[in-house]
Amino acid sequence: MRVLRRTLGTLLVLGLLGGCLSCAAARGDDAGPGDRRAEAPAPYEQLLPAPASVRAAGPGYPLGPGTVIRTGPVGDDEVRRVGELLAEQLRGPTGLPLPVVEGLEGTAGAGILLRIDARAEGVGEEGYRLESAPRGVTLTARTPAGLFHAGQTLRQLLPPAGAGTVPGGQITDAPRFAYRGAMLDIARHFFPVEQVKRYVDQLARYKVNTLHLHLTDDQGWRIAVDSWPRLAEYGGGSEVGGGPGGHWTKDQYRDLVAYAAARYVDVVPEIDMPGHVNAALASYAELNCDGKAPERYTGIKVGFSSLCVGKDRTYEFIDDVLGELAALTPGRYLHIGGDEAHSTPAADYAAFMDRAQAVVGKYGKTVVAWHQLAAARPAPGAVLQYWGHDKTAAAEKAAVAAAAKAGHPLILSPADRLYLDMKYDATTKPGLAWAGYVPVRRAYDWDPGTYLAGSGVPASAVLGVEAPLWTETIATRPDLEFMAFPRILGLAELGWNPAPPDWSGYSRRLAAQAPRLDAESITYYRAPDVPWP
Known part of the structure; x- marks a missing residue:
């Protein structure tokens, strides 16, 4: 069936979509009368993601x-x-x-x-x-x-x-992958529920079926926890740059989860640990090994914070937090982070993740963690989210491949392909560039099924794809949408359509979405190599 669907998808993209959409066109709102514009494609030829x-x-x-x-x-x-x-x-x-x-x-x-x-x-x-x-x-x-x-x-x-x-x-x-996701970081900069609902609608329109919420980090704690109220009340009162921050109540979170579910979008909440925890450490001195709470943090450095692995109180904290979050979340997954724990020794990291994963299982959920968990002991069935890039060390990729071969599904989020906070080019005002620039074509023009084949990862191990949007430099709705669109549409295409990437056809179908994006007042980047109307 996979081969048949891939064949049908290939015929569609290379055949049916190759007609009107292959017309050459120039872009630009100020094009003169001699310039050629993109011709409007027939409706079946402009669908995105392309049907099988x-x-x-x-x-x-x-x-x-x-x-x-x-x-x-x-x-x-x-x-x-x-x-x-x-x-x-x-x-x-x-x-x-x-x-x-x-x-x-x-x-x-x-x-x-x-x-x-x-x-x-x-x-x-x-x-x-x-x-x-x-x-x-x-x-x-x-x-x-x-x-x-x-x-x-x-x-x-x-x-x-x-x-x-x-x-x-x-x-x-029918979709190629069961998991087609987008991640939104509300920890570095806080976003209200109504803005996230708008993003849910935008994602669901293009058949993206998962919203991963990065709820906690060094800069802020964004979800109320009854048993540890200062997490939100104090830890939620900061963000990058010193802004007021904010947090969601449990009722607000429930409302968002129900809103997303009505659009067949599953919410995957993330409580990052054992690193990325300064907001928690600042809220409760007892979570620190020395019993002293640090100041709240508003910068963008990573890797400096860690829960106290040797304290029993740490695991009571994890049990309380994950238990309350599991009760609020009907979906199957709980994400426990696990990345950039540079201040946690490797042996302590492995021991900590053993206990954290057991808590997830206790509450009937499946573990999702960033791919650094591969270097420890992933629990049976745990899903690894790979965010490496072209320069990721071979040994790190080999650990991921070993986990995949052992039966751990992978969500692919390569930073130099799908990180929506990476700048499009040197002129992009928001965003970062530590993984390199990610223009629209680069975000689309790769095959998730073969992406890690050279490291020994079989295509069957790929559960799906996810495009994270980190918000160290993103604090407003226009900036959020500008960095997400149109690259998130490439994610939708890769996750749904089984055909190999075809930039020529895709770029013209992408251009055909411009009137719809405009009609919904979505701010988006008009990439120069896309024949916008």
């Missing part, structure tokens, strides 16, 4: 005042909820009422039908089939998540503004 299989056929379905959204059999509450959300997403751009109706009676010409078929072929757990003809559009999936993804594709088949017509044809689609 498309068959265009005949006239399509025009949305109009009589269009309704039907959600299959009466009583399927989750499908009804997917239909309501789709209607909400379509009403603004189309200007249509789009009532949501349960039941299958009178579906001929009724508009948009959402249906579950547990035996649907070629779609897996998150995929779908979309069929459009003059009498209506049918979205079919095995699961409500698949129906939601079908709805996001439907949105791209319609114009950014106006009712429009869904082109005739059929899409059969």
Whole structure:
């Protein structure tokens, strides 16, 4: 099946998408009358991520005042909820009422039908089939998540503004990787829940299904913990540069988790340990080996802090924090960091991670940690998140490969490909460049399945991909979006579509997203090698 889907994806990108999207075009808002602009591609040719299989056929379905959204059999509450959300997403751009109706009676010409078929072929757990003809559009999936993804594709088949017509044809689609993630660091600079909800909507539109939240670091603690209240009250009152910081209450966190779940985005919370803990150490003197609390920290250095590995109180702290967080988080994963613990001796690090991983298991969750855990003793089933880059030492890669061969899935987040806080080029104002510049093409133009093959990592070990956005230099919504977009769309493509990277086709489909990004007032970087309209 993987080979078949890859073949279909390759045919799509190299064949179907190679037509109008191969037109040469110049970019620039001030282009003169002699300049050539990117031609608007046909709707099926501008989808991002590209579907695994498309068959265009005949006239399509025009949305109009009589269009309704039907959600299959009466009583399927989750499908009804997917239909309501789709209607909400379509009403603004189309200007249509789009009532949501349960039941299958009178579906001929009724508009948009959402249906579950547990035996649907070629779609897996998150995929779908979309069929459009003059009498209506049918979205079919095995699961409500698949129906939601079908709805996001439907949105791209319609114009950014106006009712429009869904082109005739059929899409059969399913993702390459189960894990397609983005990470947001709210520890270095604090962001309120409403801003993160906006990011969730942006991610879900492109079928990104995981939001990893970096909740704690040296500069701030961002989640309330009832058993250790000063973590948020005091440790949350700082951030890089000396700003006021902030934290989320438990109810705010629950609200965000529910909001993301309604869009089939799982939240993975991270409490980084045993390093990156100055905010915790400043909040409670008893967590320090010498019993003295340090000052709060507002710089950007790393590697100087460590929990006291030899204290029993340290593990009571970990049990309390992870226990409360596990109770708030319905997803399967808890991330325990583990990177840049330079102040923790190797033997202490391994002993500490043994006990921290046991706490995660105690609360019924699966461990996720940065790939430095490979040098210790990853617990059975633990997932490693690889953030190395081209200059990462061979021995470090070999440890990751050994863990992968031992059965530990990998999430790939190479810093010189997917770190969204890396500058695009020397002119980028926010961001850092310690892993090098990451232009839009570099963020997209690589294959996760073969990325670590030279180090001995089999493609089967890759659980998925994730694009982290660290916020040492990012404090505002415009800067957050500018650094994420359009590179996060490359992540979406790599995580979903099985075809090998094809910059020529991808860059033109990326350019076709510009009117949609503009319509949603998303700040984004207009990369000079993308033929923007």
